[in-house]
Amino acid sequence: MSKNSISNSVIRRLPRYYRFLGELKDEGYVRISSRELSEKMGLTASQIRQDFNCFGEFGQQGYGYNVSALREEICKILGLDKLTPMILLGAGNLGKAIAAHLDFSSKGFELIGAFDVNPDLIGKEIGDITIKSSDEIESFCAEVSPVAAILCIPTSEAEQMTERLIKCGIKAFWNFTHYDLRASHKEAAVENVHLGDSLTTLSYRLNSMNVNDQ
Amino acid sequence: MSKNSISNSVIRRLPRYYRFLGELKDEGYVRISSRELSEKMGLTASQIRQDFNCFGEFGQQGYGYNVSALREEICKILGLDKLTPMILLGAGNLGKAIAAHLDFSSKGFELIGAFDVNPDLIGKEIGDITIKSSDEIESFCAEVSPVAAILCIPTSEAEQMTERLIKCGIKAFWNFTHYDLRASHKEAAVENVHLGDSLTTLSYRLNSMNVNDQ
DNA sequence: TTTACTTTGTTTAAATCTTGACAAAGTGAA
DNA sequence: TTCACTTTGTCAAGATTTAAACAAAGTAAA
Numbered sequence: 001m002s003k004n005s006i007s008n009s010v011i012r013r014l015p016r017y018y019r020f021l022g023e024l025k026d027e028g029y030v031r032i033s034s035r036e037l038s039e040k041m042g043l044t045a046s047q048i049r050q051d052f053n054c055f056g057e058f059g060q061q062g063y064g065y066n067v068s069a070l071r072e073e074i075c076k077i078l079g080l081d082k083l084t085p086m087i088l089l090g091a092g093n094l095g096k097a098i099a100a101h102l103d104f105s106s107k108g109f110e111l112i113g114a115f116d117v118n119p120d121l122i123g124k125e126i127g128d129i130t131i132k133s134s135d136e137i138e139s140f141c142a143e144v145s146p147v148a149a150i151l152c153i154p155t156s157e158a159e160q161m162t163e164r165l166i167k168c169g170i171k172a173f174w175n176f177t178h179y180d181l182r183a184s185h186k187e188a189a190v191e192n193v194h195l196g197d198s199l200t201t202l203s204y205r206l207n208s209m210n211v212n213d214q
Numbered sequence: 215m216s217k218n219s220i221s222n223s224v225i226r227r228l229p230r231y232y233r234f235l236g237e238l239k240d241e242g243y244v245r246i247s248s249r250e251l252s253e254k255m256g257l258t259a260s261q262i263r264q265d266f267n268c269f270g271e272f273g274q275q276g277y278g279y280n281v282s283a284l285r286e287e288i289c290k291i292l293g294l295d296k297l298t299p300m301i302l303l304g305a306g307n308l309g310k311a312i313a314a315h316l317d318f319s320s321k322g323f324e325l326i327g328a329f330d331v332n333p334d335l336i337g338k339e340i341g342d343i344t345i346k347s348s349d350e351i352e353s354f355c356a357e358v359s360p361v362a363a364i365l366c367i368p369t370s371e372a373e374q375m376t377e378r379l380i381k382c383g384i385k386a387f388w389n390f391t392h393y394d395l396r397a398s399h400k401e402a403a404v405e406n407v408h409l410g411d412s413l414t415t416l417s418y419r420l421n422s423m424n425v426n427d428q
Numbered sequence: 429t430t431t432a433c434t435t436t437g438t439t440t441a442a443a444t445c446t447t448g449a450c451a452a453a454g455t456g457a458a
Numbered sequence: 459t460t461c462a463c464t465t466t467g468t469c470a471a472g473a474t475t476t477a478a479a480c481a482a483a484g485t486a487a488a
Contacts, residue, residue, distance in 0.1 A: 007474075007475075010475095011415060011418055012415065014415075015408075015411035034435075035435080044476075045435090046477050046478065046479090047476065047477075049437065050437090057436085059435075060484070061434080061485085062483065062485040063434085063435070064435065064436080078414055078417055079420065079421030080417060084420060094312070096307070097310065097312075098308070098311075101307050101308045101409075102409060102413065106410075107417055108414070108417035148416070171420060172416055172419070174413060174416050189420040189423050190416075191412055191415055191416040193407075193409070193412055194229075195312070195315075195407070196229070197226075197229035198388070198405055198407055199316065199318070199323065200232065200292055202386055202404075202405040203293045204225055204228065204293055205386065205403035205404070205405065206298060206362065206385060206386040206403040208293075247464080248465075258447060258448090261445090261447075264445095271467070273466050273467080274453085274465080275453040275455085275464075275465050275466045276453070276455045276463080277465070278464085279466090
């Protein structure tokens with residue numbers, strides 16, 4: 001159990017720690033100090049020790065951290081030691097690509113269904129999943145009880161779909177639409193992606209860089 | 215010119231302001247106060263006034279902000295009033311989907327080229343762009359001078375490709391690989407997406423929600 | 429064992445970000 | 459014009475996040 005509530009800043013850094021520890025393990029590292037890890041990751045050693053200490057005392061003075069043990073701990077903290085069943089809503093370009101591109105099982109999820117309203121897509125396959133009609137969402141959920149959902153539908157349909165999925169028992173949303181899921185629906189976990197905003201941010205950075213010449 | 219250096223927190227909020235102001239304009243709003251906008255966006259009015267004030271005094275006491283004028287200002291601040299030529303590296307599932315799914319021109323970019331090493335993809339089309347061999351990157355850049363790049367290649371090739379593109383004059387990277395572009399290459403603007411980390415974060419949120427029952 | 433060194437966990441300080449408060453400026457109706 | 463009201467821009471307090479500092483604990487070699 002966590003010492004206190006974990007800040008958002010720490011949570012955002014955890015997946016990166018997990019990735020780096022995996023790489024270190026593969027490279028044969030058995031132990032690592034916060035100082036050495038800080039150099040590899042471009043953080044301060046102090047921050048790393050603070051972050052790890054949110055969850056308990058995993059290190060040992062004069063020694064550092066055991067790479068495998070620490071990685072296993074973070075794995076459990078992130079909930080990656082179990083597979084949460086997940087469905088995809090909207091199997092267009094982006095939905096299909098995300099379903100095909102990502103390794104869900106290493107991120108704690110298992111993709112078990114995909115839905116779309118487009119008759120041209122229904123019946124087609126993504127990996128080993130057959131795209132179903134959105135009409136079947138309720139019956140599918142009643143039968144298989146997925147817990148998480150990816151939203152790759154048009155923004156205009158996002159609010160309605162969210163309500164519908166919450167009624168079906170969905171507890172986590174990975175949201176690629178522009179609909180703002182954060183304020184509403186506190187009963188569910190939400191992660192917004194907003195690719196458009198991300199690209200817009202790049203535009204700002206590029207242009208302000210040119211102006212200030214730094 | 216900016217009053218001072220703009221904090222990252224503010225920059226991250228700007229695209230969302232821009233989106234909301236666009237919607238308000240479409241709905242016929244001529245003016246809006248920070249209080250009313252704060253209610254719509256789920257922020258504090260104070261934060262909104264602070265944020266807008268980073269760039270100059272756009273409001274008027276007793277009146278509020280002119281929706282169109284403010285939107286235009288943010289448009290300029292974000293650099294959306296010009297189109298930066300951009301190329302796509304890696305035209306696999308994800309690259310293709312991103313190229314097809316996003317409206318680049320409203321985010322300050324224009325996609326003018328796509329490259330891949332896979333012979334099966336070379337020659338195929340994404341929208342009105344023909345996928346070229348990665349061998350042609352240098353000659354293409356010499357001729358057309360793109361300024362921004364989307365990285366949808368395998369992580370293992372990201373470092374090398376980045377070096378190569380910087381030599382070709384690329385000044386902005388939208389990075390979908392896990393390669394860590396932030397520390398290196400300060401001469402270029404970088405925006406990392408890291409979809410895997412985003413999904414991992416969702417796993418944490420879902421699981422800690424269940425544990426704490428809140 | 430002793431000694432010199434390493435490194436954590438934690439405390440304290442600094443920096444950053446967010447919120448509350450309010451004077452100054454403007455609106456709009458009488 | 460006057461007056462009651464609205465709303466900004468800004469200052470200062472509060473909260474959060476990051477970094478520095480260091481005692482306590484352990485390592486490792488003699």
